[in-house]
Amino acid sequence: MRRCLVCDEVMKEALTWGTLLKRGEAKAICKGCEAKLDKITGERCSLCSRGLAGHYSSGGTCFDCSRWERDKEWSGYLSKNISLFHYNEHLKEIIAKYKYRGDYALAAIFVPYLREVLQDMEHDLVTCIPLSAERLRERGFNQAQALADVIGIRTVEVLTRIDTEKQSKKSRHERITLPQVFQVINEELLRDRSILVIDDIYTTGTTLRQAAKALKNAGSKAVSSITLSR
Structure with a gap:
């Protein structure tokens, strides 16, 4: 049962x-709870997966990504992010239980959705957004790594995190103006390879773009990402 x-x-x-x-x-969830997950469908931003509707669209990309790509500091680093769901209240509660209250088993909910998307994402190796040592001790596990583990995908550790302050406590402006928070390790693994990065939530895109920038500056050919929500 x-x-x-x-x-x-x-x-x-x-x-x-x-x-x-x-x-x-x-x-791993009933049909009623699954129905409350709001999958991102239809026309979406070609870079971040945000649903495009009217004023959000600008030549196939949302206004946020258009701003990122106009900025010489960030243009061209993140090739594409695929997000599975809109960050509605139902998913917000699931992720809170999973990420902040340590309910590791909830990762199983996303297995079929992640496997479906991963089939179409080209990559040479997979890595996960790392936590700082302090956050890892606090939570007991890396929520992005757990997603990779439950779908049985092999990952390679190529990044470490420099900062310790919680991103969720920062304003949007503080997030997008942060100095680099990642440092590359195992640089020899990256040269001329396409890297797929796994994370849980795409908020402003800062975390993934910082990771992509670090990886490409270390020699990777391209960086894409997959996240649960946008």
Whole structure:
């Protein structure tokens, strides 16, 4: 008997040969909780996955990404970010339980969605946004690394984090004007390779662009990313 990882309700399913064969791929949440996840669909920004609607669109990219790309300090570093869901209240609560309250098991919710997207993302190696030593001690695990672990994808540690102050406590202006917070390690692994970076939330794009900048300056060919939410 399986229970939904979000609401704890018993998950009922019709027993057929199909369900038996796919038992190992069974979803970890009930249909009701899954329905509350707001998948990003339709026309989206070609760089960050933000849904494009009217005033958000500017030649295929949202206004935020257009500003990033006009800035010589940041232009051309992050090739593409794919986000799975809009950051609505339902997902916000799930991520809070997962990320800040240490409910590691919730990573299983995102397995089928991540696997589907990863099939179409070209890369030579995968890495995760690292936590500072202080944050890792505080949370007990790296939420981005846990996502890679549950889908069985091998990652390589190529970045360390310099800062310790929580990004979630910073304003948008403070985030986008931060000095570099990442340092490259294992630089020899990066040369002329396409890197895929895994993280949980795309907020302003600063964290991923800083990681991409560090990786490309160290010799990587291209940097793309995948995140749960945007």
